[in-house]
């Protein structure tokens with residue numbers, strides 16, 4: 001559920017007409033809904049009521065400070081995958097004891113940052129990483145709380161590019177090697193084993209692969225405990241899917257929570273969740289303006305002012321996003337079929353193919369829906385386009401939470417060497 005709907009002929013985010021934001025901020029721009037972020041965080045928290053649970057929001061889905069601060073106020077922790085994300089989470093007011101650090105490529109300085117901040121947990125993804133973490137922690141005189149991310153060899157996820165728990169994926173420790181690595185971890189200075197971690201993919205539309213992975217993890221926890229390890233936590237990762245189009249029916253958080261409760265019953269562990277998309281995805285839209293219609297022999301292009309540098313999901317994953325005109329189409333208004341494309345000089349700069357929409361004209365504006373996760377975070381300045389601004393709505397008011405940079409700011413980090421002057 002989200003808080004984007006037509007009111008009096010205008011698409012609104014909560015109490016604010018999106019056309020008003022488009023006028024004031026210009027397009028393209030992202031708009032996020034506070035009420036939707038809060039609702040998603042609360043629905044998850046309520047689903048897990050009664051279970052010992054930490055909701056560590058996956059910062060990489062939407063790393064805006066204002067979004068993080070909104071979720072911090074809901075009691076969320078954070079799952080970070082870099083030192084930069086760790087500092088963002090802290091800057092937004094998320095306490096270190098609610099932060100878990102994931103990712104296959106942590107550097108020594110990033111480990112040091114996590115250790116000096118005393119974060120809740122490191123999710124370790126390889127033997128080499130474990131040994132380096134031991135060295136760094138020992139040097140600092142600290143003990144790193146560690147869960148080893150295991151690869152359960154279960155296929156899941158809405159697209160091959162977002163499946164992460166199959167043998168052959170770069171993520172996690174191969175299933176057959178996990179117990180030996182726990183045995184080594186127990187001997188290493190600066191390492192305190194606390195849990196087991198798994199994350200099998202993203203945009204997962206049914207609970208069957210998740211249950212299969214978690215059941216394997218529970219079996220592993222029992223074997224590890226029998227071998228003398230103190231396993232107090234299981235981190236089940238993120239990955240819960242969201243509806244991107246009518247007819248998508250992902251599992252509700254209540255069913256997800258019930259499945260986890262059932263699988264982990266009697267284990268006496270803290271369950272750590274790393275939800276990203278399910279919290280932020282439907283809490284954001286990308287506003288864009290139609291620039292030109294262009295007729296080709298077999299199709300009509302609608303060229304809009306947002307590009308793949310602003311929202312990469314369609315180009316990266318072939319992702320589907322619904323599109324809604326900011327002005328509500330009249331009943332029975334004429335329809336047209338468009339390929340919706342951006343201004344970038346790449347053929348993959350395309351948001352939709354053969355999409356039926358109310359007939360649109362230059363200057364008409366659209367909301368690209370469900371763009372709150374893996375949207376702005378993946379944006380770039382490709383084609384020397386300024387980074388897309390972000391706006392947060394709260395009831396009847398809104399605030400620009402990242403403004404569009406000026407051209408001077410875009411060039412500020414660059415220099416022409418002396419020999420060219």
Ligand SMILES: *Cc1c(COP(=O)(O)O)cnc(C)c1O
Nearest residue numbers: 058102202238239274275276277
């Ligand atoms: C990306 C990621 C998540 C979040 O995934 P969603 O599908 O957005 O919920 C959680 N944990 C890890 C380790 C990730 O890489």
